[in-house]
Each structure stands twice: as C-alpha cells, then as structure tokens.
Amino acid sequence: MSAEGLSAAAARLSRAPRARRLGRLDPSAFVFAICALILLGLVGLPLFWLAVSALTDKAGRPSLVNFERLFTDPTLLAPLRISLIVASCVGSISTLVAAPIAWIVARSDMPGRGLIRVLITASFVTPPFLGAIAWEVLAAPNSGLINVWYRALNDLPPFVHFVDIYSIEGLIFVDCCYAFPFVFVLIANALDRIPADMEDAAAVLGAPAWRIIATITLPLALPAILAGALIAFLRSLTLFGTPAILALPAGFHTITTKIWSLFQYPPNPGLAAAASLPLLAATVVLLKAQSWILGRRGYVVLGGRAGSTRRVELGHWGWAALGLCLFVLCFPVFLPYFALVKGALTKTLAEPLSVENLTLRHVRFVFFEFSPTRLALRNTLLFAFVSATLGTALALVVSYVANRKAVFGHSVLGFLATAPIAVPGIVLGVGMFIAYTRGPVVLYGTMWVMIIAYVTIELPGAYQQLKSAFTGVAHELEEAGRVLGAGRVRTLRDITAPLLRTGVITAWCFIFIGVMRELSAAIMLFTAETKVLPVVIYDLNESGDLGAISVLGLMLLLVTLAITFVANRLPGFGASATGTK
Amino acid sequence: MRDWRQHRPASLAFAAALSAFVSCGASALPQAIPVTPDLVEAARKEGKVSFYTSVDVEVAEKVAAAFKAKYPGVDVLVERAGSERVFQRVEQERLANINNADVVNSSDAAHYIIWQREGLLAPYVPEDVAAYYQNNADPEGYYATWRATLSPIGYNTKYVKRADAPKSFADLLNPKWKGMMVKGHPGYSGTILTATFEISRDLGWDYLQKLAQQKVMQVQSSTEPPKKVALGERPIMADGNEYNLFTLKEAGQPVDVIYPTEGTPFIASPSAVMAKAPHPNAARLFQSFLFTPETQQLLIDVGGLRSLHPKAQEHAGRTPLNEIKLMRDDPAAVVDKVDEIKANYAKYFGT
Structure with a gap:
C-alpha cells in the first residue's frame, strides 16, 4: 500500500468516526462493543483452552506429545480415515439425491409439492441420533424389521439378512438420511430465487426441458449444490450421535466417538483436544474453499426478490415424480417413525403387531416410573427457550451491525458470529469443558454452560437467517427515523424490528429446534441437574431400552413440532418460518 | 470383598487369596450408625437423594420407588449410566468441584479404591453392613458390596x-x-x-x-x-x-x-456415600436402606441380582451361587x- 493510501486510511480511521462518536454519545457503540466481547468470549475462550491443553503434556509443560501420538497411533489414525471416507460419501450421495428432489419441488408442477416440503421439514426436526436408533430397530441384521419382513417374504431361515445397519455403509446411509434435508433446503431455496427469464428464453427458442436443465438451471444452481454437498460433508464429519450408536456394534470408531472415548478413565483431555484440531482445521479450510468457489456468485445468499418462477409441466410424469419423492421420504421419515411408534407400543419389537403384543408399559415407565423424565423435559424446554431467545437477540444485533455497517469493525462481528460453524459440537464441548471447569468463572454444572454452548453452536444459522432478512429491509426507513431524531436503538426497536418479524421467528425456531436435537456438546457438558432429553435418550440406548427411547423420542418430536407451530401462529407474526436454513 | 464361604474354591491360589480376604475381613468394622427418627427427619428436610448407579434402570427405579414408599417426602433422582461412565461423571464433577452425587454404585469395584484414595467417599457403616457384611465391606467402612452378579x-x-x-x-x-x-x-x-x-x-x-x-x-x-x-x-x-x-x-x-x-x-458392585454429598442425611438413610434384607430381597426377586446378605433368600429356579464355579474378583x-x-x-x- 502506498504512503498516501496509508495516511488517507489512517485519517479516515482517526478523524471522521471518532469525531462523530465523541461528538454525539451514541449508546449503540457501547452495545456493539459488548456484543463483540461476548462473541469473542463464546468462541475464543474454549478454542484458547483447547489449544493450550493440546500443546501441554500431562504435567502441564509445553509439549507436542499429543500431536506426536495423534499422527502415529493407529487407534487414532484409523478413526480419522473412516470419518473422512464416511463424510465424503455422505456429501456426494445426499447431494445426488437431494438435488433432483429439490428441482422437482421447486421447479415443476408436481402434485403435492407443498406436502413434500412439509415432510422434509419433519425430517429436519428429527434428531440424527433418534433416526439412528430407529434405523437400528429397522435394519439390525437379525432383529431389524426390514430383515424380518425380508425373511418372511422369501421364506428364509434365521440369520440371513438383507441389510446390516451396523456397518460403514449403514452409518453412511443413516447420515445421508439426516443430511438430506439440509442439502434439500439449500438447493430448493436457491432454485426458488433463480429468475426464470433465461429458462423462458430458452424454452421460447425451442430447447427441450433436459437441455434447459443442463445448460441453464444446473450451472445457475451449481454454487448451491456445492454448498449443499459441503454442508453434508461437514455435518457428517462432525456428527457424534449417529456413529456413537451405530459404529460401536460394528466394531469401529469415527473421530468424534474416539474423541469422546478419550474422556473415559483415565481421561486424556490433552489428546482429545489435539484430536479435535484436525476437525477444526478441515472445517475452516473447506469453508474457505466454499467461499472461494462461490466467489462473487452471490445469489445463493441474497434473499428476497421472488420473481415469478416458471414451473416445468410434468404431465403424467408428475405422479411418478411424487412417487419418487415419497419413496425417498420413506427413509428419513415414514419408516423410522413407524419403527418408533411400534417400539413405543409393543412388548417385543421383532414380533408382528398384534393385540397380545400391544402394551402401554413403556409409556407408563417413561411418565410415571423413570425419574429423569420430568427434570430432563423441563431442562430441555427451559434451555431451548432461553437459548433461542438470547441467541436470536444476539444474532439480531450482530446482523444489524454487520448489515448496516454501523460501527467500525462491523465485519469482525460478522466473522465472529459465523466462526462457530467451523467448530464441531464435540470440539466445542471439549473446549468448553476445559475452559469452564477452571477459574475465574466455573460454569460447568450450571445451566449457563449448556446455554452458552447451544447459543454458540446455533448462532451462525440464526445470524445467516437474520442477515438475509435485513437485506430485505430498506435503509431509507431507518434513516428517516434517525433524521427525525430517534437514537439507533429506538430506530431498531420501532422501525426495523417490526419489519423483521418473520426472520426473527425463523431464527428463534431454528435455534429452538437445534437445541432439541443437540447431543454432541451436551454429552460433554451435562451434569445430573442439567440433563437434557437427548442425553437421557442416549443413556437409555446404552442399556438397550428401545421401548422407553421410542416413547421419549416421539415426545421430543411432538413437543418440538408443537412449539414451532405455535411460534409461527402467534398473532401478528408471519407464517411459513419452520425449519428453513 | 465377598463372602468366600459361599463359593466353591476353584484352585489353591484361589483359596490362598481368599484366606487373605478373611484376615482383613475379620478386623472389626467401624461403629455402625443406626437409622434414627432424627436421621429420617433430617433426610426429609433435605427432601431428595441423588443416586448414581450402573444397575439396570428398571431395577434402579424399583429400588427408588420402594425407598419413597418407606420414607415419603424423600425423592430419589436416579442417574443411570454404565459404570465407567458413572466414573467419568464423578471425575468430571470432582475436577469442577461440583457436588451432585449422594450415593454412588458402580460395578467396577476398583473405582472405590481410587475414590477412597482421592478422598471422595465418606465412611459410613449401616447396621446391616456391620452385622452381616464383615467380609464384604471395606474394613475402614467406606463402602460395601451392595449387589453382585x-x-x-x-x-x-x-x-x-x-x-x-x-x-x-x-x-x-x-x-x-x-x-x-x-x-x-x-x-x-x-x-x-x-x-x-x-x-x-x-x-x-x-x-x-x-x-x-x-x-x-x-x-x-x-x-x-x-x-x-x-x-x-x-x-x-x-x-x-x-x-x-x-x-x-x-x-x-x-x-x-x-x-x-x-x-x-464374579462381579461385586459396591455402594458408598460421597464425602461431599449435597444431601448427607438422605444419603445415609438411602445407603442404609440399600442393605436392608427387604431391599436385598427386592434385588434378588425383581432384579435377578445376587445378594451377599445372609438373610436374603435365593430365588427358586435359579442356580444358587454356591453351586457355580466362579472366577475370583480382585479390584486392587x-x-x-x-x-x-x-x-x-x-x-x-x-x-
């Protein structure tokens, strides 16, 4: 940078803003400073302690011994390799399935496309660990319902099986089921936004549908498709619940279950921290790669501007397409929920449904005998409400600042709010455990450590949500408010906030659902008093109590759906905000 | 840890090890502390006991229900996980100076040696332990074998x-x-x-x-x-x-x-009161309750477990413990x- 450039920049930095800020005491600057500190603390503190503990030996001296072990110990290298294989497969397969379905739903006149969107939302609400347990019930090699049906249909002897969920393929399959809705939503939303003008032009010029797709729609949607594949890859790489349930019976570890096992006695938090860092590094690199690939093709993140989209007429093929969508939805939605309902109401899962096999024993056990139920339900709801409210408030302020470029350093705030996306839940759990079990503030054991974890994990999603909502609100209205003498906070309250209702509700629901399905950080941070439903379900799975799990899982799902429904129907708020990302 | 007289010795080494048990088991336990109306009242004021256990969750809840029936007003919060995870929780909470657990039961008897060394346990000898568990309790009175399987x-x-x-x-x-x-x-x-x-x-x-x-x-x-x-x-x-x-x-x-x-x-599964139990009286009341003949019989009848309480009756249709050739446990x-x-x-x- 030239000398003039430097001095000009220095002048800009020092003179204008400072003069303005000192001249008029703007309380908002203070609020923003606090936000920046909070964000820095949320993300920085756990990562700082993670790095410290990875770089010290058991005696607390600086050392590289943990990394040495990480890169030489085969019991650590094998899980890393397996995780990469699984994540690559999940990234590609779930995108290959989600992209056509997203196109059908967003761009064709298929009958029942609204219903398909709603059902995919239902699979978004399903916690992945619950889906994994349901798939155990369905596809365990001998007791799995699908294998039982397969043997009955083909008159085969016991122990011949069709599918085995306890395998790498099984893990990939279940991961795909629950990565699919994320990819779908990303691609479908992008397709909603791509203007139809060019497709129309091609159609007028006589191009057949497949050619329009190949030469126009696909290239335009490619950034969203890549982003979807990447999200699926990262989710799978950092997922804890599904491998914790499926990998152990299959006899292997993924990197996340391995990290968790390092906390077994004798615990080795240093090695766990070191093993977390490749996950962190991979996430950062991939997100960088994504923004590099997307470059300036910004329409993926741009909101608003819903032009009229042209729908491809499918004719009779519409019903075939609907059949395909419903078939795909068997795997994340219909079959697992059938398995859970059966598990909740029958004595022996593998036996066929019959009057003798029906029982309310599991329901009674969960609600009247099992002592953690009430506490865990109360905790889960409380934490979800508080996290959603605090998280939305924080995301709101940050996205306002970042969007309106209100203070110097706004881009840093935006970066900090997005940074947690690069920190896998289990890594954050390890970091927070190390950070908050020591002074000055021991938060471990209180509800606040859980809430901080939830807010941190869900913040990037809520922030993205609100940032695009702000893009749709015109500057002029705010500026009018400022001109008329209202402070920034008041403008925000009286003008911007009402215009943002839908975005706010969406962000709130997003965090709320996120808390209800979060296991990987919670499993590191809970104590007896702060136990939440996902952890209770995980504990029950450890001892194989499938009936109780089914009842609790269905309860978790119904509560989540009911609350997101109510939130979306509150008087004065917009509808259609459930579960979009 | 366990009453050797019930088991058929498997080898000479086994018998020799058992005699070592007898010699340490024979030393008198510390004074038993009986359940008094005052203790029950104090427990009721605390209102709750937190029970970390690795026993099957249905068995744990049945024991909890029996306790609540006998001592209304004292709630039992069952925290069930595998023993090694119970241990992990106790360690994590110790590091953070959190005192959540009142009574802890693990099927890895070695845990009690470590916990005692770390000063996590409180010495407490219920009456039944003093009377019937001389050979199946810690000589210093920190823990006793609640159940076996x-x-x-x-x-x-x-x-x-x-x-x-x-x-x-x-x-x-x-x-x-x-x-x-x-x-x-x-x-x-x-x-x-x-x-x-x-x-x-x-x-x-x-x-x-x-x-x-x-x-x-x-x-x-x-x-x-x-x-x-x-x-x-x-x-x-x-x-x-x-x-x-x-x-x-x-x-x-x-x-x-x-x-x-x-x-x-053979797996002995002791139980102990935590030194920093948040509900110390309820913890002692509960620990006493765990070793009563009624609770021990409940473990056998409803839980399918083995009891080392001489007053508890073996269940019909199950092979009695003394007819089974056992592998010896050795927590140390x-x-x-x-x-x-x-x-x-x-x-x-x-x-």
Whole structure:
C-alpha cells in the first residue's frame, strides 16, 4: 500500500468516526462493543483452552506429545480415515439425491409439492441420533424389521439378512438420511430465487426441458449444490450421535466417538483436544474453499426478490415424480417413525403387531416410573427457550451491525458470529469443558454452560437467517427515523424490528429446534441437574431400552413440532418460518 | 470383598487369596450408625437423594420407588449410566468441584479404591453392613458390596437348543458362532471391565484375541447383551450380565443362562456415600436402606441380582451361587491393570 493510501486510511480511521462518536454519545457503540466481547468470549475462550491443553503434556509443560501420538497411533489414525471416507460419501450421495428432489419441488408442477416440503421439514426436526436408533430397530441384521419382513417374504431361515445397519455403509446411509434435508433446503431455496427469464428464453427458442436443465438451471444452481454437498460433508464429519450408536456394534470408531472415548478413565483431555484440531482445521479450510468457489456468485445468499418462477409441466410424469419423492421420504421419515411408534407400543419389537403384543408399559415407565423424565423435559424446554431467545437477540444485533455497517469493525462481528460453524459440537464441548471447569468463572454444572454452548453452536444459522432478512429491509426507513431524531436503538426497536418479524421467528425456531436435537456438546457438558432429553435418550440406548427411547423420542418430536407451530401462529407474526436454513 | 464361604474354591491360589480376604475381613468394622427418627427427619428436610448407579434402570427405579414408599417426602433422582461412565461423571464433577452425587454404585469395584484414595467417599457403616457384611465391606467402612452378579454365557432358546449351546468360553471360538455373538464393552461397563480382567487373567489374552476374530457385535452396557439376545439380534451372549438374563427369562422371553466350565466371572458392585454429598442425611438413610434384607430381597426377586446378605433368600429356579464355579474378583489388581486392559481390548476388538 502506498504512503498516501496509508495516511488517507489512517485519517479516515482517526478523524471522521471518532469525531462523530465523541461528538454525539451514541449508546449503540457501547452495545456493539459488548456484543463483540461476548462473541469473542463464546468462541475464543474454549478454542484458547483447547489449544493450550493440546500443546501441554500431562504435567502441564509445553509439549507436542499429543500431536506426536495423534499422527502415529493407529487407534487414532484409523478413526480419522473412516470419518473422512464416511463424510465424503455422505456429501456426494445426499447431494445426488437431494438435488433432483429439490428441482422437482421447486421447479415443476408436481402434485403435492407443498406436502413434500412439509415432510422434509419433519425430517429436519428429527434428531440424527433418534433416526439412528430407529434405523437400528429397522435394519439390525437379525432383529431389524426390514430383515424380518425380508425373511418372511422369501421364506428364509434365521440369520440371513438383507441389510446390516451396523456397518460403514449403514452409518453412511443413516447420515445421508439426516443430511438430506439440509442439502434439500439449500438447493430448493436457491432454485426458488433463480429468475426464470433465461429458462423462458430458452424454452421460447425451442430447447427441450433436459437441455434447459443442463445448460441453464444446473450451472445457475451449481454454487448451491456445492454448498449443499459441503454442508453434508461437514455435518457428517462432525456428527457424534449417529456413529456413537451405530459404529460401536460394528466394531469401529469415527473421530468424534474416539474423541469422546478419550474422556473415559483415565481421561486424556490433552489428546482429545489435539484430536479435535484436525476437525477444526478441515472445517475452516473447506469453508474457505466454499467461499472461494462461490466467489462473487452471490445469489445463493441474497434473499428476497421472488420473481415469478416458471414451473416445468410434468404431465403424467408428475405422479411418478411424487412417487419418487415419497419413496425417498420413506427413509428419513415414514419408516423410522413407524419403527418408533411400534417400539413405543409393543412388548417385543421383532414380533408382528398384534393385540397380545400391544402394551402401554413403556409409556407408563417413561411418565410415571423413570425419574429423569420430568427434570430432563423441563431442562430441555427451559434451555431451548432461553437459548433461542438470547441467541436470536444476539444474532439480531450482530446482523444489524454487520448489515448496516454501523460501527467500525462491523465485519469482525460478522466473522465472529459465523466462526462457530467451523467448530464441531464435540470440539466445542471439549473446549468448553476445559475452559469452564477452571477459574475465574466455573460454569460447568450450571445451566449457563449448556446455554452458552447451544447459543454458540446455533448462532451462525440464526445470524445467516437474520442477515438475509435485513437485506430485505430498506435503509431509507431507518434513516428517516434517525433524521427525525430517534437514537439507533429506538430506530431498531420501532422501525426495523417490526419489519423483521418473520426472520426473527425463523431464527428463534431454528435455534429452538437445534437445541432439541443437540447431543454432541451436551454429552460433554451435562451434569445430573442439567440433563437434557437427548442425553437421557442416549443413556437409555446404552442399556438397550428401545421401548422407553421410542416413547421419549416421539415426545421430543411432538413437543418440538408443537412449539414451532405455535411460534409461527402467534398473532401478528408471519407464517411459513419452520425449519428453513 | 465377598463372602468366600459361599463359593466353591476353584484352585489353591484361589483359596490362598481368599484366606487373605478373611484376615482383613475379620478386623472389626467401624461403629455402625443406626437409622434414627432424627436421621429420617433430617433426610426429609433435605427432601431428595441423588443416586448414581450402573444397575439396570428398571431395577434402579424399583429400588427408588420402594425407598419413597418407606420414607415419603424423600425423592430419589436416579442417574443411570454404565459404570465407567458413572466414573467419568464423578471425575468430571470432582475436577469442577461440583457436588451432585449422594450415593454412588458402580460395578467396577476398583473405582472405590481410587475414590477412597482421592478422598471422595465418606465412611459410613449401616447396621446391616456391620452385622452381616464383615467380609464384604471395606474394613475402614467406606463402602460395601451392595449387589453382585455374574457375567455368564447366554443364549436364545428359540434359535439354539440347550444341547447345541456352548458349554465353555472355549466353545465360543467354534467357527459356527462366527457373527452370532454379542458382548458388552469394558470402556463403558464396569461389569465387562471386571469380567475382561478375570477372563484375561484366567484364560489369557490369547482367548480374547481369538474371540475378537469371531465378528462379535459390541454394545456398551452389560445390561444390553441379554436384551439383544432376547430380541434375537444375536443368539449368543459372550459376556454381559446374569441378572438381565434372569429377569428376561422369568418374563417369558426366550433366553437362558450357561455357566461356562472354565468358571464364571464374579462381579461385586459396591455402594458408598460421597464425602461431599449435597444431601448427607438422605444419603445415609438411602445407603442404609440399600442393605436392608427387604431391599436385598427386592434385588434378588425383581432384579435377578445376587445378594451377599445372609438373610436374603435365593430365588427358586435359579442356580444358587454356591453351586457355580466362579472366577475370583480382585479390584486392587484392576486398579493397576485398567490401562493395559483397555489398550489390549482396543487393539483386538478395534473399539
């Protein structure tokens, strides 16, 4: 940078803003400073302690011994390799399935496309660990319902099986089921936004549908498709619940279950921290790669501007397409929920449904005998409400600042709010455990450590949500408010906030659902008093109590759906905000 | 740790080790502290007891319900997880100086040696322990064996006939059982850790290495293999626990127990009051309750467990403990071997 450039920049930095800020005491600057500190603390503190503990030996001296072990110990290298294989497969397969379905739903006149969107939302609400347990019930090699049906249909002897969920393929399959809705939503939303003008032009010029797709729609949607594949890859790489349930019976570890096992006695938090860092590094690199690939093709993140989209007429093929969508939805939605309902109401899962096999024993056990139920339900709801409210408030302020470029350093705030996306839940759990079990503030054991974890994990999603909502609100209205003498906070309250209702509700629901399905950080941070439903379900799975799990899982799902429904129907708020990302 | 007189000695070494038990067990326990109306009242004021346990969750809730029926006004919060995870929780909470647990029960008796060393336990001798558990309690009164179980072989009677079922651990290495077995994991379950220790000591790691070649399905808790066998997911259980096999069998499920000819691993599961229990009176009341003949009988009848209380009656239809050849437990040795056991296990079984 030239000398003039430097001095000009220095002048800009020092003179204008400072003069303005000192001249008029703007309380908002203070609020923003606090936000920046909070964000820095949320993300920085756990990562700082993670790095410290990875770089010290058991005696607390600086050392590289943990990394040495990480890169030489085969019991650590094998899980890393397996995780990469699984994540690559999940990234590609779930995108290959989600992209056509997203196109059908967003761009064709298929009958029942609204219903398909709603059902995919239902699979978004399903916690992945619950889906994994349901798939155990369905596809365990001998007791799995699908294998039982397969043997009955083909008159085969016991122990011949069709599918085995306890395998790498099984893990990939279940991961795909629950990565699919994320990819779908990303691609479908992008397709909603791509203007139809060019497709129309091609159609007028006589191009057949497949050619329009190949030469126009696909290239335009490619950034969203890549982003979807990447999200699926990262989710799978950092997922804890599904491998914790499926990998152990299959006899292997993924990197996340391995990290968790390092906390077994004798615990080795240093090695766990070191093993977390490749996950962190991979996430950062991939997100960088994504923004590099997307470059300036910004329409993926741009909101608003819903032009009229042209729908491809499918004719009779519409019903075939609907059949395909419903078939795909068997795997994340219909079959697992059938398995859970059966598990909740029958004595022996593998036996066929019959009057003798029906029982309310599991329901009674969960609600009247099992002592953690009430506490865990109360905790889960409380934490979800508080996290959603605090998280939305924080995301709101940050996205306002970042969007309106209100203070110097706004881009840093935006970066900090997005940074947690690069920190896998289990890594954050390890970091927070190390950070908050020591002074000055021991938060471990209180509800606040859980809430901080939830807010941190869900913040990037809520922030993205609100940032695009702000893009749709015109500057002029705010500026009018400022001109008329209202402070920034008041403008925000009286003008911007009402215009943002839908975005706010969406962000709130997003965090709320996120808390209800979060296991990987919670499993590191809970104590007896702060136990939440996902952890209770995980504990029950450890001892194989499938009936109780089914009842609790269905309860978790119904509560989540009911609350997101109510939130979306509150008087004065917009509808259609459930579960979009 | 346990009453040797109930068991048939397996070898000379076994008998010699037992005499060592007798000599330390014979020393008098500290004074018993009886349950007084004052203690009950103080417990009621505290209103709650937090019970960390590794026993099957249904059994734990039944014990809790019996306690609440006897002492209304004192609630029991059951925190159930595998022993090794109970231990992990207690360690994490100790590091953070959190005192949540009142009474702790783990199936890895070695944990109590470590906890006592760390000063986590409070000495407390209930009346029943003083009267009947001289040989099955810590001489200084920090803990006593609340329950016991075995880790036998189990099988599903629908798929395997008694005559065809394996008779010994060695039989499990037969290729016909490849892919047919389920077992627990010593990283999560104290019962399995103890059983793995006893088996590796008596049969050698060689046996476990060969077992690992049999494509054994692994689950976490020792309570799960019996459930997977009952479900028909695998017809044979290579390790797990005896009490869930009993309760499932008596509930009409198609499972049965086999005591392997080499001996069956014996697992003592002590209970102790925490030194910094948040509800110290309720904790003592609950610990006393755990060792009463009624609770011990409940463990046997409803839980399928073994009791070391001489007043508790063996259950009809189950093989009495003194007719079973047992592998000896040795918590003090487990303390030193735990790293080796887990490392070897990870090497052979991959998890």
